[in-house]
Amino acid sequence: MAYFLGIESSCDDSSIAVINDSYKIEYLLTQSHLECSQVFQGIMPENVSREHVKYLPALIEKISKEFDLSLIEMIAYTAGPGLAGSLLVGAHLAHSLSLILNKPLVPVHHLDGHQTAYRLEQDEVSYPALSVIVSGGHTQLMILSDPFSFEIIGKTRDDAAGEAFDKIAKYTGLGFPGGPILAQKAATGQIIKGLFTIPMSSSETLDFSFSGLKTQAMRVWDDQKISLEDFCATIEDTIAQTICLKIKQSLAKYSFKSIILSGGVACNQKLRSTLSSFCDKKGLRLAIPSSRLCADNAAMIAAAGLKNWLHDKSRYQTNPKLSPLIRSHWPIQESFY
Numbered sequence: 001m002a003y004f005l006g007i008e009s010s011c012d013d014s015s016i017a018v019i020n021d022s023y024k025i026e027y028l029l030t031q032s033h034l035e036c037s038q039v040f041q042g043i044m045p046e047n048v049s050r051e052h053v054k055y056l057p058a059l060i061e062k063i064s065k066e067f068d069l070s071l072i073e074m075i076a077y078t079a080g081p082g083l084a085g086s087l088l089v090g091a092h093l094a095h096s097l098s099l100i101l102n103k104p105l106v107p108v109h110h111l112d113g114h115q116t117a118y119r120l121e122q123d124e125v126s127y128p129a130l131s132v133i134v135s136g137g138h139t140q141l142m143i144l145s146d147p148f149s150f151e152i153i154g155k156t157r158d159d160a161a162g163e164a165f166d167k168i169a170k171y172t173g174l175g176f177p178g179g180p181i182l183a184q185k186a187a188t189g190q191i192i193k194g195l196f197t198i199p200m201s202s203s204e205t206l207d208f209s210f211s212g213l214k215t216q217a218m219r220v221w222d223d224q225k226i227s228l229e230d231f232c233a234t235i236e237d238t239i240a241q242t243i244c245l246k247i248k249q250s251l252a253k254y255s256f257k258s259i260i261l262s263g264g265v266a267c268n269q270k271l272r273s274t275l276s277s278f279c280d281k282k283g284l285r286l287a288i289p290s291s292r293l294c295a296d297n298a299a300m301i302a303a304a305g306l307k308n309w310l311h312d313k314s315r316y317q318t319n320p321k322l323s324p325l326i327r328s329h330w331p332i333q334e335s336f337y
């Protein structure tokens with residue numbers, strides 16, 4: 001059995017994982033630094049970097065008490081996109097381990113991690129596939145002709161879906177991060193049809209825009225004519241319908257056999273069930289990771305690293321140079337090196 005290490009530190013989660021050559025998780029330890037963000041209702045980059053400095057080595061040490069790190073064949077880490085200070089902490093840990101263990105270092109794109117997470121629990125999907133990444137920083141549609149080739153067919157023009165949840169929740173005083181709290185309130189609310197317009201619904205574009213919905217939501221909330229629960233249920237439904245509409249429109253323009261849904265917003269039950277019914281009707285395979293693997297975690301980074309390393313081992317160095325280790329702004333269509 002071969003083992004592979006993953007390190008994730010692009011935002012406010014310190015996470016370390018070991019997976020094996022069947023993409024099975026052996027260890028996954030994640031420490032979220034939510035308290036640090038909750039005080040400010042948003043992420044404070046410097047504070048979060050300090051938490052990574054404290055927690056990443058501690059998590060490695062914890063794993064090393066039960067697992068012999070010399071069995072690691074390759075080290076994958078998030079090289080971008082993300083907060084520069086946070087990425088650097090994980091990258092330097094990965095670099096040091098690569099030198100100590102004399103094993104190759106594989107920089108991973110955070111979004112490739114998200115869209116590969118399902119492999120930790122399910123068989124590979126059939127291609128072509130539509131990858132739908134919905135997180136706090138990204139909302140993106142990509143056609144994958146195979147696991148390594150893709151075309152971006154739609155993305156957000158302003159806020160990401162998770163950002164829309166977070167900003168609307170913050171406005172109503174629900175706290176941070178807004179998505180899960182808003183979803184919890186929505187569970188006991190009623191959807192009020194026609195209250196919000198589905199953004200970009202009359203447009204042929206596969207791009208998203210959530211900033212108008214945010215403004216509309218603030219106006220409705222200020223009117224105080226609706227309960228918090230009904231407001232949350234209606235916002236949640238509108239965001240889920242918006243994502244599903246662009247997926248439907250993608251199917252009219254492109255042909256694909258499967259849909260891979262990933263990113264933190266993919267934890268949302270309303271979105272999962274709406275998309276699941278759509279895929280059942282259309283005969284499409286739907287791959288969604290379980291909730292703990294939709295949120296940022298190092299197992300998805302190890303999985304994407306393993307996929308890419310097996311594809312072309314010659315690209316990755318066993319004695320890596322120190323620079324560049326990260327790309328804070330890394331368009332997914334560009335290669336790291």
Ligand code: KG4
Nearest residue numbers: 135136137162179180264265267268295296
């Ligand atoms: O992928 P992720 O963990 O971090 C980024 O890479 O951005 O996504 C975090 C986002 C946050 O905006 C959070 O509010 C949202 O995912 N989120 C949810 C739910 N759980 C997390 N949004 C809606 N419903 C949820 N249940």
Ligand code: ZN
Nearest residue numbers: 135263264296
């Ligand atoms: Zn993420």
